[in-house]
Amino acid sequence: MADIKSSGKALFLREEELRRGIELMYFAYRDFTGEADSILVEQDMGRAHHRAIYFVGRHPGMRVSDLLAILNITKQSLSRVLSTLVKDGYIVQKTGAGDRRQRLLYLTERGIALEARLTEVQGRRFAAAYRNAGAKAVEGFQHVLQGLLDVETRSQIDRQDKSE
Amino acid sequence: MADIKSSGKALFLREEELRRGIELMYFAYRDFTGEADSILVEQDMGRAHHRAIYFVGRHPGMRVSDLLAILNITKQSLSRVLSTLVKDGYIVQKTGAGDRRQRLLYLTERGIALEARLTEVQGRRFAAAYRNAGAKAVEGFQHVLQGLLDVETRSQIDRQDKSE
DNA sequence: ATTTTATGTCAGCCATGTTGACCAATTATC
DNA sequence: GATAATTGGTCAACATGGCTGACATAAAAT
Numbered sequence: 001m002a003d004i005k006s007s008g009k010a011l012f013l014r015e016e017e018l019r020r021g022i023e024l025m026y027f028a029y030r031d032f033t034g035e036a037d038s039i040l041v042e043q044d045m046g047r048a049h050h051r052a053i054y055f056v057g058r059h060p061g062m063r064v065s066d067l068l069a070i071l072n073i074t075k076q077s078l079s080r081v082l083s084t085l086v087k088d089g090y091i092v093q094k095t096g097a098g099d100r101r102q103r104l105l106y107l108t109e110r111g112i113a114l115e116a117r118l119t120e121v122q123g124r125r126f127a128a129a130y131r132n133a134g135a136k137a138v139e140g141f142q143h144v145l146q147g148l149l150d151v152e153t154r155s156q157i158d159r160q161d162k163s164e
Numbered sequence: 165m166a167d168i169k170s171s172g173k174a175l176f177l178r179e180e181e182l183r184r185g186i187e188l189m190y191f192a193y194r195d196f197t198g199e200a201d202s203i204l205v206e207q208d209m210g211r212a213h214h215r216a217i218y219f220v221g222r223h224p225g226m227r228v229s230d231l232l233a234i235l236n237i238t239k240q241s242l243s244r245v246l247s248t249l250v251k252d253g254y255i256v257q258k259t260g261a262g263d264r265r266q267r268l269l270y271l272t273e274r275g276i277a278l279e280a281r282l283t284e285v286q287g288r289r290f291a292a293a294y295r296n297a298g299a300k301a302v303e304g305f306q307h308v309l310q311g312l313l314d315v316e317t318r319s320q321i322d323r324q325d326k327s328e
Numbered sequence: 329a330t331t332t333t334a335t336g337t338c339a340g341c342c343a344t345g346t347t348g349a350c351c352a353a354t355t356a357t358c
Numbered sequence: 359g360a361t362a363a364t365t366g367g368t369c370a371a372c373a374t375g376g377c378t379g380a381c382a383t384a385a386a387a388t
Contacts, residue, residue, distance in 0.1 A: 018287040019222070020306065021294070026215075027321065028312040029193045030236070046374055051190075058183070064335060072194070077376055079336065101334045101385045123182040129311025130185070133304060140297060140304025142184065147293025148192040157191065210343050228366060241345055243367065265354045265365040 035121045043114065048081045049090075050118055056091055056105045057115040059160075063102050069156070090114060199285045207278065212237075212245045213254075214282055217271065220255055221279040223324075225268045227260070233320070254278060 033047065040050055055070055056062060064082070068075055082105075085091040090111035096102030107115060130138050146154065197211065204214055219234055220226060228246070232239055246269075249255040254275035260266030271279060294302050310318065 014291070015287070017294075017302075018290045019283070021290045021302075022218075022283070022286050023321075024306060024309040025193065025196060027317050028309040029189065031314040031317055032189060032312050034314070048375055054186075058187075065333090073375085074377065075335075076337080076378085080375075083336085096334095099334080099386070101383095103335070119183070119186070122186050123179070125312055126182045126185045127178070129308050130181075132311045133307040136300070137304030137307045138181075138185075140301030141308035142188060143297040143301045144293050144305035145188040145192040147296045148196050148289055150195040150198070153191050153195055157187075212344060229364090237344085238346065239366075240347085240368085244344080247367090260365095263355070263365080267366065 032122065032125060035125065036118045039118060039121065045084075046081075048077070049085060052078070052081050052085060053090060053107065053111055053115045054119070057107050057112065057119075060106050061094075061104045063096070063104060067105065085111070196286065196289060199289065200282045203282060203285065209248075210245075212241070213249060216242070216245050216249060217254060217275055217279045218283070220269045221271050221276065221283075224270050225258075227266050227268060231269065249275070 036050055037047065040046060043049075051071055052067065055067055059066065064075070064078070067082075068078055071078065082091065086093060089108055092106050092108055093103035094106060096104055133141070149157070200214055201211065204210060207213075215235055216231065219231055223230065228239070228242070232242055235242065246255065250257060253272055256270050256272055257267040258270060260268055297305070313321070
């Protein structure tokens with residue numbers, strides 16, 4: 001009887017705990033992106049532009065197909081934002097030296113400035129949360145987030161980390 | 165000199181650490197929602213329907229305005245999904261007993277079943293990540309996520325927790 | 329010479345967010 | 359009891375950013 005009771009309780013707590021995680025994840029992601037979104041609307045851009053700028057800044061000289069693989073969207077979707085970013089002078093494409101089919105992607109000065117501004121805002125939020133929670137908590141945070149990834153995403157990130 | 169060097173290094177590590185968090189957050193959120201999204205397309209629904217079903221399931225009898233406050237979207241946006249959910253028999257609206265202007269929201273059997281299915285999928289992912297990372301890590305995870313919230317969101321969640 | 333790869337483009341569809349205007353029922357207030 | 363405020367809904371129009379499908383071109387690989 002005590003067993004049944006406690007296992008029932010444990011299950012209840014478990015479900016509550018999981019729902020707490022699900023909800024926190026939703027709210028935190030929304031608020032995390034909110035500030036950057038405000039900056040982006042000023043520039044007549046959306047989140048999709050931000051992602052492109054962010055990852056090109058992170059991996060200068062990357063190929064379009066690399067960016068497609070990271071973002072996991074269709075080339076038509078990417079093409080739309082990429083062409084406006086090139087047109088507006090945030091990104092430049094240079095023909096690959098070895099393989100001339102490639103259009104290697106680089107941020108311009110303007111792109112670097114915007115990327116820095118966006119990352120600063122998001123970084124500030126993370127820095128505050130990290131400071132408040134402490135180093136041990138940050139470790140746990142990253143550990144759990146990693147565990148939420150699809151296996152494909154995880155190996156993709158690992159590959160990137162290695163090639164740096 | 166040693167000071168400058170180490171502070172430079174510390175800043176570098178700090179920025180890398182922050183970028184790691186930003187990226188993990190993006191990938192984890194994407195993968196976390198991906199599975200549920202697949203179920204939703206089967207039912208000709210989107211994420212917006214999921215959110216409505218989720219929170220109505222969490223707070224049966226809530227008012228439309230409560231749901232609007234949680235989701236932080238316009239009533240026109242919510243109205244669209246809400247009316248299809250009512251039409252398709254996932255949610256029922258009951259006129260408030262005290263205040264007859266209110267349309268209190270409840271899940272139907274069908275709604276409960278879909279909510280359970282969606283939450284189970286997302287819960288499984290969380291359970292696996294939690295199990296793998298350990299209790300201490302989960303604490304840290306939640307602590308950091310809380311720190312990422314806007315103050316308004318935090319007080320909103322607190323209010324909900326208290327009123328349960 | 330042919331096939332494959334990397335990239336781009338056009339056209340159209342869908343979901344979900346937005347603003348603005350306006351309406352009805354009901355409750356609260358002067 | 360008249361007036362204002364609240365709760366909820368609706369119509370119209372627009373933007374963003376996903377998607378599919380079809381097709382094109384240049385360069386590399388076979």
